[in-house]
Amino acid sequence: MDEALGFLPGSDARSLLENLLVVSAGLDEFLDGLVGAAAAVLSDGHAEIMTSVTLLRPRSRATIASSCQTARRLADIQYRFDDGPCMRAAATGRTVDVQDFAADGTFPLYGSAALQRGIRSGLGVPVRLDGPETAAVDYCSRRPGAFPAEKVELAEHFAAEASTPLRLALRLARLTERAEHLAAAMESRTTIDIAAGVIMAQNRCSQEEAIEIMRSASSSRNTKLRDLASKVLTSTVDASVSTHFD
Structure with missing residues (x-):
């Protein structure tokens, strides 16, 4: 049976992608699975369809998943241009x-790069998201005219079905990143607080004065406060310091 049949209009590609989201360890793994499913949508056994998914997030480098090295290189070129x-x-x-x-001279720079790699036709399909991120699926082929109207319809249907699962994957990724940032901040705070306690004992000063001593030393040495605090502990405590989460 044709692998793409599961993604024909009216089929439940969204459920498959939501199941993929459940079993994926993170956003990157989900995108790897998504690009594999996207590649199956237009594959018909007549000509190889190379596929990639590009996710663009503010203040971050693009996240790209691809079905092969050629698709990856082409996605990187598009991102660079x-x-x-x-x-x-x-x-x-x-x-x-x-x-x-x-x-077609619509993309002179990218088109030239694609032709140099034997690519004759391309199809970009947006995946609609609800935040500041944007995403699209890219299909390319060594055969001209590889994407007639019926294949464009299949690709657009798949992108529409992928929208909700990708939104969920992004929300989970944001929550994970926030939790990691919070844990790192708490670890840093623990190190600074313990180092302040050491300085308080050594100088018989208040906590505010101890923190100010470290800030002054951090500024004069062009060193992060947490790194300076770690050095204080290393020189006085023969054990690692960590924050415990119950």
Whole structure:
């Protein structure tokens, strides 16, 4: 049975992707699974369809998952040029279909790079998200005209079904990142507080004065306060310091 049949319009691709979300260890693993499913959508056994998914997040480098090295290199090139079918689809929220890079001058820089790698046609399909992030699925083929209307419809249906699972994956990733940042901040605070206690004992001063002593030393030595606190503890306590979460 054709692998893409599970993603025909009217099928429940969303449930498959939500199950993928449940078993994935994190956002990167989910995107790897998503790009594999996306590749199956348009694969028909006649010509290889290379696929990638690009996720753009503010203040972060693009997260890219790909079905092969060629797809990865093409996604990296689009990201570097900030243009191409995938990047344009992510930016505009509209599908971008290039039937033949040899005849279509819409993307002169990327089109030239694609042709050098034997790629003749490309398709960028946006995945709609509800936050500051944007994403798109990129399909490319060595055959011109590889994406007729029915394949574009399949790809757009898959992207629509992928929208909710990817939104959930992003929310989980944000929660995980916040928890990690909070844990790191608490670890840092623990180190600073214990170092302040050491300085209080050594100098018979208040906690505020001990913190100010460390801040002054941190500034004069161009060292982070936490790193300075760690050095204070290393020089006085023969044991590692950690925060315990019950």
